[in-house]
Amino acid sequence: MEEFQLMKGNEAVAEAAIRAGVDGYFGYPITPQSEVMEYLMAAKPHERTGMVVLQAESEVAAINMLYGGAGAGKKVMTSSSSPGISLMQEGLSYIAGAELPCLVVNVVRGGPGLGTIQPSQCDYNQATKGGGHGDYHLIVLAPASVQEMADFVTVCFDLAFKYRNPTLILSDGAIGQMMEKVKFAEQKPRLTKAPKWATTGKTPDRERNIHTSLDLDPSRHEKFNEKLIRKYKEIEEKEVRYEKILCDDAEYLFVAYGTSSRICQKSIQLAREGGIKVGLFRPITLWPYPKKEIRAMTNQIKGILTVEMSAGQMIEDVLLSVEGKVKVAHYGRTGGMIPTPEEIVEALKQKISGG
Amino acid sequence: MAETSSSNDIVREENLVYAKTKVLTDNVMHYCPGCGHGTTHRLVAEVIEELGIQSDTIGVAPVGCSVLMYNYMDIDMQEAAHGRAPALATAIKRLLPEKYVFTYQGDGDLAAIGTSETIHACNRGENFTIIFINNGIYGMTGGQMAPTTLPNMKTSTSPYGRDVKMMGNPLKMTELVATLPGTCFVTRQSVHSPANVRKARKAIKKAFEYQNLKQGISFVEIVSNCSSGWKMTPLQSNEWMVENMFPFYPLGDIKIPEVQVEQKEGDVLHNSLNQIDKDSKQVKY
Ligand SMILES: Cc1ncc(C[n+]2csc(CCOP(=O)(O)OP(=O)(O)O)c2C)c(N)n1
Ligand code: SF4
Ligand SMILES: [Mg+2]
Numbered sequence: 187m188e189e190f191q192l193m194k195g196n197e198a199v200a201e202a203a204i205r206a207g208v209d210g211y212f213g214y215p216i217t218p219q220s221e222v223m224e225y226l227m228a229a230k231p232h233e234r235t236g237m238v239v240l241q242a243e244s245e246v247a248a249i250n251m252l253y254g255g256a257g258a259g260k261k262v263m264t265s266s267s268s269p270g271i272s273l274m275q276e277g278l279s280y281i282a283g284a285e286l287p288c289l290v291v292n293v294v295r296g297g298p299g300l301g302t303i304q305p306s307q308c309d310y311n312q313a314t315k316g317g318g319h320g321d322y323h324l325i326v327l328a329p330a331s332v333q334e335m336a337d338f339v340t341v342c343f344d345l346a347f348k349y350r351n352p353t354l355i356l357s358d359g360a361i362g363q364m365m366e367k368v369k370f371a372e373q374k375p376r377l378t379k380a381p382k383w384a385t386t387g388k389t390p391d392r393e394r395n396i397h398t399s400l401d402l403d404p405s406r407h408e409k410f411n412e413k414l415i416r417k418y419k420e421i422e423e424k425e426v427r428y429e430k431i432l433c434d435d436a437e438y439l440f441v442a443y444g445t446s447s448r449i450c451q452k453s454i455q456l457a458r459e460g461g462i463k464v465g466l467f468r469p470i471t472l473w474p475y476p477k478k479e480i481r482a483m484t485n486q487i488k489g490i491l492t493v494e495m496s497a498g499q500m501i502e503d504v505l506l507s508v509e510g511k512v513k514v515a516h517y518g519r520t521g522g523m524i525p526t527p528e529e530i531v532e533a534l535k536q537k538i539s540g541g
Numbered sequence: 542m543a544e545t546s547s548s549n550d551i552v553r554e555e556n557l558v559y560a561k562t563k564v565l566t567d568n569v570m571h572y573c574p575g576c577g578h579g580t581t582h583r584l585v586a587e588v589i590e591e592l593g594i595q596s597d598t599i600g601v602a603p604v605g606c607s608v609l610m611y612n613y614m615d616i617d618m619q620e621a622a623h624g625r626a627p628a629l630a631t632a633i634k635r636l637l638p639e640k641y642v643f644t645y646q647g648d649g650d651l652a653a654i655g656t657s658e659t660i661h662a663c664n665r666g667e668n669f670t671i672i673f674i675n676n677g678i679y680g681m682t683g684g685q686m687a688p689t690t691l692p693n694m695k696t697s698t699s700p701y702g703r704d705v706k707m708m709g710n711p712l713k714m715t716e717l718v719a720t721l722p723g724t725c726f727v728t729r730q731s732v733h734s735p736a737n738v739r740k741a742r743k744a745i746k747k748a749f750e751y752q753n754l755k756q757g758i759s760f761v762e763i764v765s766n767c768s769s770g771w772k773m774t775p776l777q778s779n780e781w782m783v784e785n786m787f788p789f790y791p792l793g794d795i796k797i798p799e800v801q802v803e804q805k806e807g808d809v810l811h812n813s814l815n816q817i818d819k820d821s822k823q824v825k826y
Contacts, residue, residue, distance in 0.1 A: 238636060242661075248628075251628045253632075260632075284620075387597045398611060
């Protein structure tokens with residue numbers, strides 16, 4: 187049995203990628219996630235598993251390398267931070283349109299523009315509502331610890347190949363940079379057998395494999411979009427993940443993901459010491475969003491405070507989930523600032539619970 | 542009736558001087574009459590058949606008039622976003638290093654929106670082939686100016702002619718990538734006459750074979766016509782191309798590999814590699 191290791195979230199993603207049998211990593215440096223590629227380059231995964239690691243000339247190139255590698259049936263991934271992820275949106279739309287699997291890690295920093303290198307959660311809308319053009323979805327998972335940074339690599343690749351859809355780990359600068367203990371899975375072999383749709387060269391026993399997102403015939407293209415919609419419905423039904431903390435007796439609820447959810451755990455303790463029974467609902471999949479599960483909580487609770495390191499993006503999904511049954515308010519910090527547990531309790535009192 | 546049977550008599554295996562390569566599908570091409578895209582597709586397909594690499598070849602189609610190339614080639618293909626084909630090809634070749642990989646790109650695709658991907662794939666010395674169709678215009682979107690558009694040439698976005706003071710000078714990507722150590726074979730060809738078609742075919746064949754050298758990109762520019770974009774008949778467009786494009790984009794090899802491959806016995810590919818190198822002149826950078 188392997189021991190725990192002390193590692194940064196970014197390094198954990200990299201080590202987990204090697205162990206998950208990833209075939210290729212393509213990336214471009216940007217703070218606060220450059221450790222991912224630095225770790226990979228130092229770890230010589232080519233010698234360990236044959237994994238290809240390549241520093242691309244831009245995030246535009248990196249995401250299109252993913253498109254090529256995914257089309258060839260390989261497990262491919264990249265990581266970046268907000269401005270770089272913006273550059274990848276066209277490519278992500280093409281990959282979703284061509285129905286190919288891949289993993290993108292966004293270690294979010296404050297925006298808009300060049301913004302700041304400090305942690306933020308301001309890319310929620312971009313991650314969950316599209317980002318690129320067209321009717322498509324990424325499958326988005328939000329880790330709240332270094333351990334989850336590592337674990338979600340495998341989870342995401344399983345989902346990506348199951349549904350032939352790009353997946354995204356939406357992390358932030360805090361989880362990317364902080365050190366925690368982490369335990370890794372055993373080394374998995376790299377894929378040896380190409381999926382039947384992979385472009386590996388057309389052999390006489392099969393039709394040619396083509397990856398494209400183009401169809402100039404609108405009626406056929408609508409059929410294709412309907413197929414995508416059915417796929418997304420199935421994902422929404424089957425793949426929702428979330429965690430509830432101290433919700434059994436809760437009268438109020440924090441809804442928060444990632445770093446904010448970690449801080450909320452301390453806020454729960456403080457609030458309960460002051461007599462406010464509050465629990466935490468932590469969405470793990472941000473798309474598909476745990477709408478039904480949050481809605482189910484409205485029978486029990488009187489109000490919800492969403493806590494985000496943004497101006498209030500996820501709150502829209504919470505509002506849609508509760509359908510007006512309970513009061514919902516947002517508390518957030520922006521620009522790379524991280525809320526304190528005390529601030530959050532104060533906001534809960536002022537906006538939701540009173541007292 | 543009589544006519545049909547007599548033509549059937551003539552169309553016999555031993556009388557055939559030409560047959561469509563099996564690597565082209567039977568789909569009707571959508572190209573304008575006389576367009577160089579169709580001919581170049583055929584040459585790529587013929588080379589793949591001749592080298593016997595159909596089951597080992599992966600192509601990357603661009604955005605441009607040849608966006609539907611995958612409908613015409615009976616090989617595995619991926620359709621890239623505009624300009625990004627070299628990025629896709631980089632990953633495909635690195636992850637499947639024993640396969641033959643090529644991109645097929647227009648001049649808008651390769652010399653404008655995809656300049657970065659093209660130059661960096663060349664500079665890294667990726668081991669795939671780039672087929673570059675330079676018609677000096679954006680064919681697909683209706684004849685707008687490209688970086689390759691000649692000075693004073695009229696297009697829909699340079700209706701009074703390309704004013705180089707205002708719109709910049711035409712970009713010679715082929716000469717540019719030839720200066721990079723990451724390219725091993727750089728040549729400029731055309732497909733407007735039977736003789737040129739034969740030369741272009743040879744060049745494309747070399748380009749694919751050179752992938753075995755693992756010495757970097759093999760790059761074949763085809764100076765081509767766009768009768769629709771240039772607003773000419775197909776014949777006029779060929780004449781105009783000879784008179785105006787060739788002086789600016791001269792045909793011929795710009796760079797050939799420095800190292801000859803060691804000849805292994807019974808190795809058809811390597812034998813022919815050494816053979817075809819004899820008629821190339823070498824320019825060093
Ligand atoms: C990101 C993006 N920008 C613009 C376009 C529109 N577009 C399609 S093809 C093309 C130019 C094609 O010209 P070229 O590469 O020279 O190919 P040709 O049609 O001449 O063979 C443009 C601008 C696009 N599809 N995607
Ligand atoms: S528009 Fe130009 S490049 Fe496109 S098919 Fe017609 S002639 Fe060829
Ligand atoms: Mg063109």
